[in-house]
Amino acid sequence: MALRDIAIVGTAQRPSEVNSTFTSVEILLPVIQQLLDKVGIERSDIGFWCHGSCDYMSGQPFSFVSAVDAIGAWPPIVESHVEADGALALYEAWVKIQTGEVDVALVFSNGKTTSGPIDQILSLQTDPYMVAPLKPGFDALAALQARACLDAGVVTERQMAEVASRSRRDANNNAIAFTKGNESVEELLAMPYTMNPLRAHDCATPVDGCNAVVLAAGDIARRLATRPAWIRGIDHRIDTQRLGARSMTESSSAAIAAQKAGVGKDRIDVAELHAPYTHQELLLRKAMGLSESTHINPSGGALVANPAMAAGLARFAEAAESIFAGSADRVLAHCTSGPMLQQNLVCVMEGE
Amino acid sequence: MSEADGLVRLRQPIGVTYNWSAGPNATSHLAGLIAGKFIGKRCPSCALVYFPPRNGVCPKCAKILAGDVEVGPKGTITTFCIVNVPFLGQKIKLPYVAAQILLDGADISMQHLIQECEAEDVRIGMRVEPVWKDKSEWGPSLENIQHFRPTGEPDRVMGTESGAS
Numbered sequence: 021m022a023l024r025d026i027a028i029v030g031t032a033q034r035p036s037e038v039n040s041t042f043t044s045v046e047i048l049l050p051v052i053q054q055l056l057d058k059v060g061i062e063r064s065d066i067g068f069w070c071h072g073s074c075d076y077m078s079g080q081p082f083s084f085v086s087a088v089d090a091i092g093a094w095p096p097i098v099e100s101h102v103e104a105d106g107a108l109a110l111y112e113a114w115v116k117i118q119t120g121e122v123d124v125a126l127v128f129s130n131g132k133t134t135s136g137p138i139d140q141i142l143s144l145q146t147d148p149y150m151v152a153p154l155k156p157g158f159d160a161l162a163a164l165q166a167r168a169c170l171d172a173g174v175v176t177e178r179q180m181a182e183v184a185s186r187s188r189r190d191a192n193n194n195a196i197a198f199t200k201g202n203e204s205v206e207e208l209l210a211m212p213y214t215m216n217p218l219r220a221h222d223c224a225t226p227v228d229g230c231n232a233v234v235l236a237a238g239d240i241a242r243r244l245a246t247r248p249a250w251i252r253g254i255d256h257r258i259d260t261q262r263l264g265a266r267s268m269t270e271s272s273s274a275a276i277a278a279q280k281a282g283v284g285k286d287r288i289d290v291a292e293l294h295a296p297y298t299h300q301e302l303l304l305r306k307a308m309g310l311s312e313s314t315h316i317n318p319s320g321g322a323l324v325a326n327p328a329m330a331a332g333l334a335r336f337a338e339a340a341e342s343i344f345a346g347s348a349d350r351v352l353a354h355c356t357s358g359p360m361l362q363q364n365l366v367c368v369m370e371g372e
Numbered sequence: 373m374s375e376a377d378g379l380v381r382l383r384q385p386i387g388v389t390y391n392w393s394a395g396p397n398a399t400s401h402l403a404g405l406i407a408g409k410f411i412g413k414r415c416p417s418c419a420l421v422y423f424p425p426r427n428g429v430c431p432k433c434a435k436i437l438a439g440d441v442e443v444g445p446k447g448t449i450t451t452f453c454i455v456n457v458p459f460l461g462q463k464i465k466l467p468y469v470a471a472q473i474l475l476d477g478a479d480i481s482m483q484h485l486i487q488e489c490e491a492e493d494v495r496i497g498m499r500v501e502p503v504w505k506d507k508s509e510w511g512p513s514l515e516n517i518q519h520f521r522p523t524g525e526p527d528r529v530m531g532t533e534s535g536a537s
Contacts, residue, residue: 043395045427049436063434079390089427092434136390144386153384 026117027241027248028369030059030234031337036198036227036325038134044078048090048130048230055126055232059244063092066234067122069099070113072106072129074329076141087130098122105129106231106333107294107355107365111256113235123237124244130230131329138226138328145358147261158296159223161263161359163215166299168268170217174306177217180298181208184221184323191320196334198325199225221323224296229327231334249340249351249369253281256365263359271307274354274364278308281352281366288314288368289348292335294322294355303361304354314352318342332356336367343371394512397428400440402512408504410444412478413437423478424514444475447520448528449498451481454491467491473500473520474530484514488521497527 032055034047056063069091075083084101091097100116102108106129113125142158143151169175185205191197203221211219234244241248257273257280259266266272278284291314295301301323305316317323319338322331332355339353350370357363394402397413401424404411412423415430416438422430423443429436452471469491472481486494488503500520510516 039391041393041395043393043398043427045429046395046397046436049429049434053434076388079388079392086427089429089431090434092431094432135392136388141388144388152386153382155384155386 024118024120024237025241025250026114026235026237027245027250028233028336028340029236029241029245029248030055031231031340032058033196033231033334033337034229035196036229036327038198038227040132040134040228044073044083044130044132044230045086045090047132047228048087048128051230052090052126052128052232055234059234061124061234061244064095066124066126067098068113068116068125069097070109070116070125070127071099071101072104072109072127072329072333073101073131074103076144077131077133077136077138077328079136091126091128105329105331105355105357107336107353108256108332108357110233110235110333110336111254111365114251114254117235117237123240125235126232127235127333128230128232129330129333131327131331132228133226133326133328134228142328143359146263151263156359158359159215159218162223162297162300163218165268165360166217166222166297169299169303172269174269175299175302177209178205179302180222181205183298183301184208187317187320187323188221190318191324194319194324196229196325197320198227200320200324218297222298224322224326224331225324227325227327229325229330229334231330231337233333233337233340245344247344247346247371249343250372252368252370253283254365254367255280256363258358258363259361261358261362268360269303271303271361271364274304274307274356274361274366277364277366281368283308283310283352283366283368286350287311288352289350290315290318290339290342291352292317292319292321292339292354293352294332294335296322296326296331296356298323300356300361304364308352308354308366310352315348332365339369343369346371395428397425397437401425404442405514405516406510406512408507408510408516409442410475410478412441412443414439414441420479421477422480423475424482441477443477444502446499446501446523447473447475447478448530449486449494449496449500450474450530451496452486452494454494469494471500471520482514484517485519486521487519495527497530499523499525499528
């Protein structure tokens with residue numbers, strides 16, 4: 021079956037904040053309205069709506085249902101939800117458009133990450149029998165992974181500090197970013213460990229945020245955007261949930277997803293990697309075979325603003341925007357999920 | 373960890389504490405309840421009055437709700453259910469009536485108890501009013517109201533008011 025040409029034609033993101041006093045619905049609604057205005061379409065033009073969020077983060081079962089209020093459900097709409105990052109919702113919307121049932125989809129995601137102990141909440145994603153009862157904490161699991169990588173010589177603490185330094189500098193040019201800075205690698209290396217071998221700047225900043233993108237097929241996409249970001253390959257792979265059964269010093273799921281998405285077929289100008297820890301960016305770059313010529317996370321990445329369940333879709337938005345602006349011709353967007361890079365979704369987009 | 377029947381059992385309760393925000397729209401509603409008032413919100417687009425103001429938006433128009441609107445305190449029963457089945461944690465004597473009540477001036481109904489009349493006398497269109505608990509027990513909750521009771525006013529024929537749902 022021939023695949024349809026599908027592109028991102030518009031994006032909108034809410035600036036990061038912490039301890040937001042708005043409800044998720046109040047946070048989402050203006051962003052969705054802003055996106056519709058930007059793309060120049062009405063709610064009735066959307067054939068499919070897909071939402072990514074996590075009920076554990078709001079502590080309310082079926083809290084995602086209330087998010088439908090933010091998109092308006094009268095007259096009736098076709099919508100779906102994934103209990104995952106919005107990037108996975110984008111994948112579902114892409115499949116929906118591929119079926120030929122719809123031509124335009126709006127994908128949105130939100131995460132009020134600072135309304136609860138996100139480190140503990142995310143660790144509830146682990147195997148409920150053998151791991152979750154130990155309450156390991158996501159930072160602790162990442163620290164174990166970083167330690168394994170350092171001991172194996174796969175990464176160095178200097179390389180990790182370089183990732184943090186570059187991300188914090190790039191964040192200065194991004195209105196959405198939360199953590200910004202101009203520290204040198206030496207200055208960062210002089211900081212104390214917060215969870216050995218991780219320092220504070222090695223861990224992503226949890227923020228409240230949300231974002232949305234519009235996907236459209238073929239000539240509709242060409243009509244809605246001057247330079248659509250065409251999805252040329254997209255693939256999602258998962259490593260085993262058994263933490264002891266997979267290598268902590270490489271990401272095989274990221275490597276397979278990147279290969280299947282066609283990352284290596286041509287040069288990548290910009291890669292927006294969803295790496296909540298500095299060493300994970302290094303593992304991802306290696307797994308995907310990204311060269312030095314690729315500009316990694318010009319937005320500052322998830323490290324400087326990590327709205328859980330929205331940070332992956334944010335990577336798609338940022339990568340697509342660089343196509344819109346003409347500053348890149350071939351880009352990569354990535355989303356991870358689960359502990360220690362368990363799941364990886366990789367997408368390659370191109371301008372025409 | 374305990375051992376019985378040769379099996380090892382592990383109990384590991386998991387608890388998470390959240391900082392929950394009601395949001396600005398629900399906040400004026402909750403503050404109203406503390407003051408003994410029913411405060412709803414109006415949609416700036418379709419003008420429907422929401423009580424309670426849900427998530428602060430009109431789901432029909434996808435617009436943030438705007439001005440405060442005081443509704444009630446009297447209302448009309450739009451539908452009801454007579455509860456005859458005992459269940460765990462039950463506090464009210466059976467049979468009792470749970471009803472959807474459309475407060476005067478509101479466009480969506482809310483659920484509450486109907487007391488001070490026989491269950492079999494409750495009907496759609498019946499006019500009711502709130503019976504508040506002692507002020508010392510009030511908080512930001514509809515539980516400030518003990519129940520609703522019939523006012524004795526003539527029934528209202530539903531669906532004749534504009535916007536009634």
